[in-house]
Amino acid sequence: MAIKVAPSVLAADYMNLQKDVEIVSNAGAEYLHIDVMDGQFVPDIAYGAGWVKGFKKITDMVLDVHLMVQNPERFIEEFANAGSDIIGVHYEATPHIHRALQMIKNAGVKAEVVINPGTAVELIKPVLHMVDQVLVMTVNPGFGGQKFLPETVEKIKELAELKSELGLEFDIEIDGGVNNETVKAAYEAGATVAVAGSYLFDKVDPVAKVNALKEATK
Numbered sequence: 418m419a420i421k422v423a424p425s426v427l428a429a430d431y432m433n434l435q436k437d438v439e440i441v442s443n444a445g446a447e448y449l450h451i452d453v454m455d456g457q458f459v460p461d462i463a464y465g466a467g468w469v470k471g472f473k474k475i476t477d478m479v480l481d482v483h484l485m486v487q488n489p490e491r492f493i494e495e496f497a498n499a500g501s502d503i504i505g506v507h508y509e510a511t512p513h514i515h516r517a518l519q520m521i522k523n524a525g526v527k528a529e530v531v532i533n534p535g536t537a538v539e540l541i542k543p544v545l546h547m548v549d550q551v552l553v554m555t556v557n558p559g560f561g562g563q564k565f566l567p568e569t570v571e572k573i574k575e576l577a578e579l580k581s582e583l584g585l586e587f588d589i590e591i592d593g594g595v596n597n598e599t600v601k602a603a604y605e606a607g608a609t610v611a612v613a614g615s616y617l618f619d620k621v622d623p624v625a626k627v628n629a630l631k632e633a634t635k
């Protein structure tokens with residue numbers, strides 16, 4: 418099955434968000450990836466829960482919320498109530514990753530654990546049974562438009578092996594520097610969902626780009 422595509426609204430045209438969302442949705446992208454940044458866990462600031470509420474009103478796409486915030490427990494209820502379908506929390510952002518994932522599940526939302534390029538896969542083994550999705554960052558978080566880090570492919574492979582060894586079912590998402598070339602190795606390693614920001618929204622035919630990601634992973 419071709420990879421699921423999750424356009425990142427971080428790279429969309431902020432003055433024409435609804436139009437950009439409609440374009441990628443009509444092109445067959447399944448998820449809408451919403452990056453939340455607190456200016457602390459990562460340097461930049463982006464998208465509060467009010468935006469998730471807004472996106473919920475204009476699209477049926479799966480709202481895939483990536484919390485790049487320190488101590489994400491503080492915001493889970495708010496983002497769940499706003500209409501998030503998946504909430505991702507960074508392993509590095511809290512000493513209580515298990516509790517944070519419990520909170521997401523208790524709120525009736527799909528739970529995702531996220532790891533940075535410098536974080537080992539084995540560190541999340543104790544919580545893999547709790548998650549619906551694991552996000553393996555393929556750049557260091559905080560900004561769009563960075564280059565895909567090829568060393569992360571080995572981590573995707575390791576995670577996919579662990580998944581089958583433990584007999585678990587979860588999606589493996591990649592985020593950062595994804596395009597129709599970099600997606601190939603990640604897909605072969607076991608990735609099932611691809612976030613793409615600058616590649617899709619650089620103004621040159623986002624529909625063709627969604628198709629190219631699908632074509633590259635058949």
Ligand SMILES: O=C(CO)[C@H](O)[C@H](O)COP(=O)(O)O
Binds near residue numbers: 592
């Ligand atoms: O989480 C993120 C940044 O931390 C974004 O989702 C990601 O960077 C997407 O942008 P691009 O595809 O341009 O790399």
Ligand SMILES: [Fe+2]
Binds near residue numbers: 425450451452483592
């Ligand atoms: Fe992201």
